[in-house]
Amino acid sequence: MDSMTFVLFGATGDLAKRKIYPALFNLYLNQKLPKSFSVIGVGREQLSDVELRSRVTDSLYTFSRHLINDKSKKEEFIKKFQYCQLDVTNTEGYKKLLEHVQQNEKDHNIAENRMFYLSVAPEFFEVIALNIKKSGLGSTDGWKRLIIEKPFGHDLKSAQELNEKLSKSFEEEEIYRIDHYLGKPMVQNLEALTFANPVLQSLWNNRFIANVQITASEIVGVEERAGYYDKAGAIRDMVQNHMLQLVMMTSMHLPKQISESGIRNEKRKVMKSLRTLNRDTVGVHVVRGQYGPGEINEKFVPSYREEPGVEASSQTDTFIAARLWIDNSFWDGVPFYIRTGKRMMEKETKIVIEFKNPLKDSYTSEMEKVKPNLLTININPNEGVSLQLNSKNPTNGEMEPIKVDFAASKQDVPEAYELLLFDALYGDSTFFAHWDEVELSWRWVEPILEAFKENRVPLHSYSAGSMGPDAAHQLLEEDGFKWW
Numbered sequence: 001m002d003s004m005t006f007v008l009f010g011a012t013g014d015l016a017k018r019k020i021y022p023a024l025f026n027l028y029l030n031q032k033l034p035k036s037f038s039v040i041g042v043g044r045e046q047l048s049d050v051e052l053r054s055r056v057t058d059s060l061y062t063f064s065r066h067l068i069n070d071k072s073k074k075e076e077f078i079k080k081f082q083y084c085q086l087d088v089t090n091t092e093g094y095k096k097l098l099e100h101v102q103q104n105e106k107d108h109n110i111a112e113n114r115m116f117y118l119s120v121a122p123e124f125f126e127v128i129a130l131n132i133k134k135s136g137l138g139s140t141d142g143w144k145r146l147i148i149e150k151p152f153g154h155d156l157k158s159a160q161e162l163n164e165k166l167s168k169s170f171e172e173e174e175i176y177r178i179d180h181y182l183g184k185p186m187v188q189n190l191e192a193l194t195f196a197n198p199v200l201q202s203l204w205n206n207r208f209i210a211n212v213q214i215t216a217s218e219i220v221g222v223e224e225r226a227g228y229y230d231k232a233g234a235i236r237d238m239v240q241n242h243m244l245q246l247v248m249m250t251s252m253h254l255p256k257q258i259s260e261s262g263i264r265n266e267k268r269k270v271m272k273s274l275r276t277l278n279r280d281t282v283g284v285h286v287v288r289g290q291y292g293p294g295e296i297n298e299k300f301v302p303s304y305r306e307e308p309g310v311e312a313s314s315q316t317d318t319f320i321a322a323r324l325w326i327d328n329s330f331w332d333g334v335p336f337y338i339r340t341g342k343r344m345m346e347k348e349t350k351i352v353i354e355f356k357n358p359l360k361d362s363y364t365s366e367m368e369k370v371k372p373n374l375l376t377i378n379i380n381p382n383e384g385v386s387l388q389l390n391s392k393n394p395t396n397g398e399m400e401p402i403k404v405d406f407a408a409s410k411q412d413v414p415e416a417y418e419l420l421l422f423d424a425l426y427g428d429s430t431f432f433a434h435w436d437e438v439e440l441s442w443r444w445v446e447p448i449l450e451a452f453k454e455n456r457v458p459l460h461s462y463s464a465g466s467m468g469p470d471a472a473h474q475l476l477e478e479d480g481f482k483w484w
Ligand code: BG6
Pocket: 180, 216, 218, 237, 238, 349, 380
């Protein structure tokens, strides 16, 4: 891989500490970083290189997947870090950053390949991207790339405005929009699962599939993020990005040639076929909820409205369930159900494919115990795949469901950020959100936002520790299904 400089804006922030430093370190240990590279941490605080390195060390001890058995490796790694203090709104300061980067490139014989990672609040995306261009940081002999994280806007309009501004400094191919769900190993595996298994590939359509269910439930509540979350709600925080990406990844049909553009094209097709809701139909297909008080793991937790920083009359959704229709020849008539929420019974992200059972009506009474075939893709916290079949128990001759299971060993599974950073460093944007996907997702979500704002959809309360409001169960019952 080419030598490069990794310029990290927000070097003293939480994401850097929890995710970015450990991911870089694990890539380093696995020899997946270039021989020659530097990390220039940028932040507002006054820090020395030594102080930054000590913070990086702390983060590795706390969050790294691989244990630090070999201290010399860790020492080698942290020597790659330098710090540059900068107020990101001050255009003048970027000159100093440019000099710093250039001097370092010269000293360490690093080519002018620059990765800019904006691990900062979204209101700074624009000003940083602009100053990268203005200062000359973005004029390189090699490549330049920009990594940003959601939120990409607050609605369709603000997302479009943001994109327009970013595109003044970076080309679309240079922008890597992280959706960390696309970095989860089992999400990346979806493509292989269908591509490498003709059995699944041939079943992946409305002839054989009855419905698809995508769940991302969380135990945590709003935590210390009320300032952001109370304006976003689950619809913006999880549905517009992660959940719709999971819908695209599950339902897309593999292109003849598996390539970045081929996959993007297929994902775009899915979003274009997603049936649009209008304000009046939102309430028929979308359930919104907010957690009340309850008990989780034998511990009492307060309601959302009692959380610090949340208004006592907040109407923000902490739970969404929805029925989606993909109007194309593969999925015509197959409902896709999604649900996500905070303060639910368990932390679980999974995709369940329920297969049709055309023979059901001809079964004798003994066969009534037959359960549907289910393919479950477990994404988080455990990675694995399981297939539910029906079989007679050899000891008592009773028909019962059995599971054919695969579960990955936890320690060997790379973190999402590791996979994503690796891809970005190699210039592979397959598992990043393309602007078209972001824009089409906002378009789909827009009528839901409007309907919520106009109070056209009831806000159901659900007990913390439950699996969401009853209405979310009724949504499937109406179609003769239930959540698995
Ligand atoms: C983030 C959301 O994008 O995803 C959080 O902002 C949420 O609210 C998190 O908790 C869930 O991610 P994961 O990987 O724990 O499922």
